[in-house]
Amino acid sequence: MIRIGIVDDKAINRTIVKQKIAALADACIVLEANNGIDFLEKMRLLEGDQLPQIILMDVDMPQMNGIDAITIGSVQYPSTVFLVLSIFDDDDKIFEAIQAGAVGYLLKEDTAVDLGEAIQEALSFNGAPMSPAIARKTLLWLKNMPGIAKQLKERETEILSEREIDILKLMVEGLDYKKIAKQLFISPFTVRAHTRKIYEKLHVHSKAQAIQLAHKYKWV
Amino acid sequence: MIRIGIVDDKAINRTIVKQKIAALADACIVLEANNGIDFLEKMRLLEGDQLPQIILMDVDMPQMNGIDAITIGSVQYPSTVFLVLSIFDDDDKIFEAIQAGAVGYLLKEDTAVDLGEAIQEALSFNGAPMSPAIARKTLLWLKNMPGIAKQLKERETEILSEREIDILKLMVEGLDYKKIAKQLFISPFTVRAHTRKIYEKLHVHSKAQAIQLAHKYKWV
């Protein structure tokens, strides 16, 4: 019997998932929580042999979101497996969830993936369930992140546009927005617009982080 | 009607795949090759509207392996989608295949994944088919990627103190004042004090400029 936990702030979502679980032969819900805080508190009250083996975690929740809950929970309960069940395929969210320790990421609306199958895969030794859309994103990220084993020289980044690379280069040289704008004969606002796009694409949140990636992957 | 190509050096494997394809309603085999060279030659003989939309590619083949075939093929035939069908879940192979341009990676023995579904996913706009085992590996890679930037050599700068270099290193890694402070168990104010000293010594006026010098003189 597989012990399952559901964390979602919307009762309707929990009900839908519970109905799907009920259809499975070998599974039962042992924990239900509204948000990250609630989840951690309810986990603390359970004995070791009653702890859920798998948690189906929503991302957007009040008080404590799913990412933070996974970050803390995956350390505190290393034998529990966390599976994100989100409505959004927001890049940053997926990335953060994986970083936090989620073993899989499913889209709620993704009908192609059967929840039961996903649970089986998550619990099986070396499986990780993913919606095809999510799989594609992770592959694209991987593809564009050289430096694992082979250092792929001056390969095309494919992520950033030409103009974005212009800006990134000047950023690396230590120029501020105004100086970059003057250099490229454009408005400082435009430089900032490009910067926002760069951050979004690289999943970073500061100039220093962008510069670090630029050096690491030799984009400059 | 989906046009499919199979590249595998073992006739028995091709037969198995062909049988699975035959069971699909809307698909037909338009190309069959023994290895990478053979594949590229046979592709050249086909008209644009007869080119396969999807290639099921084996990895280990004589003369030219699947990775190289994808590398070349994905450039020459950008609208064709390459799907690796391998017996091995060898880390390097998977990674190389993705780098080469494969949109998905399936294990032949993986019974959980239906080939037809995988083909549909591969052809659909933003789907990528993956065996759960492969998905897990890619997730692990992603998770561990940003952390590879360790092991920095010590070098005498003669200008900066040890502590200042500590701070500079973390600055280069993209951490803000608070994060650096937490990392070094000191107050953010202290970090800022060090930063001021660093700027003074290096004659710079921003984080980005300091990072630039750090890279230029290989202090990190």
Place this chain on the structure above:
DNA sequence: TTAACAATAGAACATTTGTACTAATATTAG
């Protein structure tokens, strides 16, 4: 011929950073 995207420009607001100060310890070179 739409749809998507790149490049441009800007408003508004919160956070972080840069700079100019002070100041207590600890260590070290002369």
Place this chain on the structure above:
DNA sequence: CTAATATTAGTACAAATGTTCTATTGTTAA
């Protein structure tokens, strides 16, 4: 011992940056 320097910690304010928006124009892919 004394002076210099490193490390620590803080206040205060101005400037730069990060983020969330909107919006126009041109180019390109489907």
